[in-house]
Amino acid sequence: MKSALGFLVAAKRCEIHGLEQLEVTCGLVKGVSELVHMLQKERGASNVFLASRGSRFADKRSEQVAATEAVEIQVRDLFDRLATDSARMAGGMRLFSRIAYVLHALNALPALREQIEGLHLGPEQATHSFSELIAGLLAVVFEAADTAVDPAISRALVSLFNFMQGKELAGQERAVGAAALAAGRFEAGEQQRMLHLIEAQERCFQLFIEFADPTLRTIWRNAQVAPEIAELERMRRIATTTPAGRPVDDTSQRWFDCATARIDVMRQVEDCATNALLQLCENTLAAARTELAEHAALLDTLEAAGGPDVLPPAALSALVERAGVTAPAGAPAAPEALHAADGLGPQLGRSVFELMQDQAQRLQTMSDELNTVRAALNERKVVERAKGLLMASRGLSEEEAYKLLRQTAMNQNRRLVEVAEATLALADVLRSE
Amino acid sequence: MKSALGFLVAAKRCEIHGLEQLEVTCGLVKGVSELVHMLQKERGASNVFLASRGSRFADKRSEQVAATEAVEIQVRDLFDRLATDSARMAGGMRLFSRIAYVLHALNALPALREQIEGLHLGPEQATHSFSELIAGLLAVVFEAADTAVDPAISRALVSLFNFMQGKELAGQERAVGAAALAAGRFEAGEQQRMLHLIEAQERCFQLFIEFADPTLRTIWRNAQVAPEIAELERMRRIATTTPAGRPVDDTSQRWFDCATARIDVMRQVEDCATNALLQLCENTLAAARTELAEHAALLDTLEAAGGPDVLPPAALSALVERAGVTAPAGAPAAPEALHAADGLGPQLGRSVFELMQDQAQRLQTMSDELNTVRAALNERKVVERAKGLLMASRGLSEEEAYKLLRQTAMNQNRRLVEVAEATLALADVLRSE
Structure with a gap:
């Protein structure tokens, strides 16, 4: 018959098991963040390729496709391992359903690429398909955050999810701005979309900051001093305040470069965030295991002393x-x-x-x-x-x-x-x- | 490599695993409800025994102690089985911690009974100790409701928890009323406590009704027509409206009998509720298993047709x-x-x-x-x-x-x-x- 202390030990074992599953999930989240980044780059390259009717970025795009595919294989492998190692995980029902959607969408990627290759799609359609796949991947991260059992890790996941969401909106902003600048004007709808994307990013990064640990906050704040970011802000102002439809200079290349520089900075911060997340999992697990050992030792002592209760x-x-x-x-x-x-x-x-x-x-x-x-x-x-x-x-x-x-x-x-x-x-x- | 449909199947397996754990937990809840009922009866008998300085209920009390002990053994066994079968269950951390407290309190019961046996305690002190142990057991039910993964079962557990809580408050009301009536007057503090217990019961049964299924609601409503319940209401009115300290007739025996009749009715409804809960678990599991079989069959068909994706x-x-x-x-x-x-x-x-x-x-x-x-x-x-x-x-x-x-x-x-x-x-x- 288990003693009261025996149940405290069992409670600790449950906690450790939950943390182990969370560590696997966080490893998956790191992989997903890499795949999202690859897909964002492929979306950008495909966009230029399609907008130029195939005259630009043909090589860059096919290099990026190969890079995306390499990461995709890793992520599929992580999905499989999750299904094997954590077949009975709490919250698995929701997480696995999200993964099912993502796999379905990933399976459709080769056909999408063929259509891009053959110039059978407009840039907007291609962008839309990539964006929806990315939204599906972000939903996996959201689910991981929602099922986390440890408050500190949950905070880190919520923070990371909002960061990834903000970065994705930054990618969409880059595409909208580049297309409008290349066309020489911002229509009213594009201006509204720009304003929405900018504001939605602000909210995401606000939540990122709210839930991030101080080190990450500092890294993020320090990253804001890049000169390209100030330049992007000036172009944002022109994009959103010039009367709709009035001609603007074609600074699309410069816009694209500055927006890309900003996204690259984000990617570095994201990398820090995912590494910090995995480190946090490791530390939390180590602490829980130490506590378990202490509980177990106490249990032994008490049993030797004539029964623990x-x-x-x-x-x-x-x-x-x-x-x-x-x-x-x-x-x-x-x-x-x-x-x-x-x-x-x-x-x-x-x-x-x-x-x-x-x-x-x-x-x-x-x-x-x-x-x-x-x-x-x-x-x-x-x-x-x-x-x-x-x-x-x-x-x-x-x-x-x-x-x-x-x-x-x-x-x-x-x-x-x-x-x-x-x-x-x-x-x-x-x-x- | 797992297909998208393969992950849908994995999601279903996770769901089934969660339901299986929930079924074990609900079996435990049924056992806990029986133990609570036994402890409530033992508390009542101990009360009379102590208040009469050992002249009444000596046999009844020791019979009840034996009955409680028999159920206690079953519940300890259920605790142990839970720790073995569901060592890694989601929410186990909290549930097992609650169980640790309960075990600690159960271990102290023999000493409490010795003190009662030797008349070394006042009725209030004994009542207090029993009530706290019961509160610990109710906390186990609360935790079970809080960790349930299926909405219908969660509703049933919330409903049952509130019912058990209401029944416990009814038991406390019986004790307060019986003591005051035996003393021939209600002091202001006792009246306030009576009013509080009555109102708190109302809230509990309101929530029970809100979350119960229609059959249980009907059983509960039909049970309210017992003549003892109407009589109890009359005595409640006298207890709470007679000016504090003014003498009242000693109807303590009748009060005790009516309150006991009401609690016995509650026990019958509770029995229906726990049986319905287990039935619900069984049906939900069966439905999920059927769905899993359908998913798996579809997966086989698709694989035979050249791959599922x-x-x-x-x-x-x-x-x-x-x-x-x-x-x-x-x-x-x-x-x-x-x-x-x-x-x-x-x-x-x-x-x-x-x-x-x-x-x-x-x-x-x-x-x-x-x-x-x-x-x-x-x-x-x-x-x-x-x-x-x-x-x-x-x-x-x-x-x-x-x-x-x-x-x-x-x-x-x-x-x-x-x-x-x-x-x-x-x-x-x-x-x-």
Whole structure:
């Protein structure tokens, strides 16, 4: 029969198992971030290739295709290993479903490339297909963040997800800006899209900063001093403030170079972030394993001392109070006297009791922190779904839907997520209109 | 290399594994509900035994001790099996920690019984110890509800948890009322406690009804017609409206009998609820296994037809749109034409696509439903913690803390949970006062 301390040890083993799965998932996230970067580069090269009717970037594009394919093989391998090693992982249901979608989309890539090769697609169509595949890969990262069981790792994943999302929006901004500058003017729709992409990036990087650890924040802030970023800001201003349709100089090459320099900086920060994430997993696991060893050693000592469950009955009250659902938040520690009479001597008796108290406190803290992080993810889900609902029911574009939500929030002096929730609550009304 | 459909199958396997663990947990919950019932009866008998200085219920009490011990052995066995079969279960960290507390408290029971036997304790002290052990057991049920991965089972667990909590409060009400009636008067504090226990029961049964399935609701409503329940209501009215301290007739025996009849009715409903819960687990698992078999059969067919990932590239766009984080809520189904050109013929190609769509839709629905159920659990956690904070920082009793929160909510026309959240946000201020 397992003792109380035996169950504390079992709880620790569960925690370690969850962390091991999380480490595998984070390794996958690193691979996914590399594949996304490759696809973003291939999208950019394909864009130039198609826009120039095949006269530019033919070699660059086929080199990039080979590079993407190499990373794709690695990521497929990571997917397979996840399915083998973590076949029973918590949250696997959602994560594996996302992966199924991604695989389906990856399988369609060769045909997409053939169409690009043969110039059978416009740049917008090609961009759209790549962007949707990338969105599917980002959804895998989102799911990984949503199922993380450790608050610090969950924070790091939320931070990384927002960073990757921001980087993807930066890539889309580069494409829209380059096309408009090459055409010599920004139409009203393109300007609106630029404004939306810029603002959406701001939000993503804001959330990245909010959840990132201080080192990463500093790396990110320091990276903002690159001269290309200042130059990009000037071109952004021209792009968004010149009256719609009025001719602008064709600075598309310079725009592309500056935007690319900015994205390359992002890639470096992303690399730091994924490495820090894996390091965090490793450290958290090592700490948990050390604690497990300590628990197990204590269990051995207690068993040698005549059985591990020999705390005096007076401890009952204080113990159950901590465990109970109505336990007060600041329950006082058990008095020293509690352990004076037990067979173990005060030292060991106190140790078991303290272990339980520490554990209860730690679980409470972890649960609070996870709730905070998940709230951020949940707000994102709610806003995205409200946008989707408005797009489907009112025929709005994504930008228009977002603008409507934000404007309503400002008018009513409410938070964006509150307006989104209210919108979803009206789903039936909106759908039946 | 696993195909997209292969990952859908893996997702289904994960789901089934989660359901299998949930089935074991629900079996444990059933055992816990039996043990709680035994402890409630032992608490009642011990109370009478102690209040009569050993002259009443001596035999009844020792019979009940034996009955409790028999169930305790079963529950300890269920704990052990859980630790063996589900050593790596999701949420095991929290559940096992709760079990550790319960075991510690159970180990102290023999000493508690010795003190009762020797009349070394007052009835209040004995009641308090039993109540805290029961609170620890209820915390196990709460944790089981909080970690459930299936919305329907999660609803059933939330419903059952609230029912068990309500039944426990009914047991406490029986004890308070019996003691006061035997003493011939209700002091102001006892009246306040009675009012609190009655109101808290109402809330619990309200939540039970909200989350219970219709059959259980009907069973519960029909059970309310017992004549003892009407009689109890009359005695409740006398208990709570007679001016504090004024003599009342000693109807303690009748009160005890009526309250016991009501609790026995509850036990029958609880029995129905736990059986329905296990049945629900079984049905959900059977349905998931059937679906898995269908997926697996489709996978075999596709592999025989030349590989499972042969959907036409045109499906890419629609597929990734469904998977993407920015997917609109009401994305339209893929047109029939999508599958006309693939090697499988329209039927099989359509099947895989539909599987993915169904899965995405189902995950979304499950996630929404789970969020709704967990919100109810979370509100409970927040209110309990705010109460605990007020108790610790202001030296209030549980009733006073609850009353303060409720009064504030009414004055400010806000929801109870909002006031509780605001209270927790002020935690540092309250603690430093």
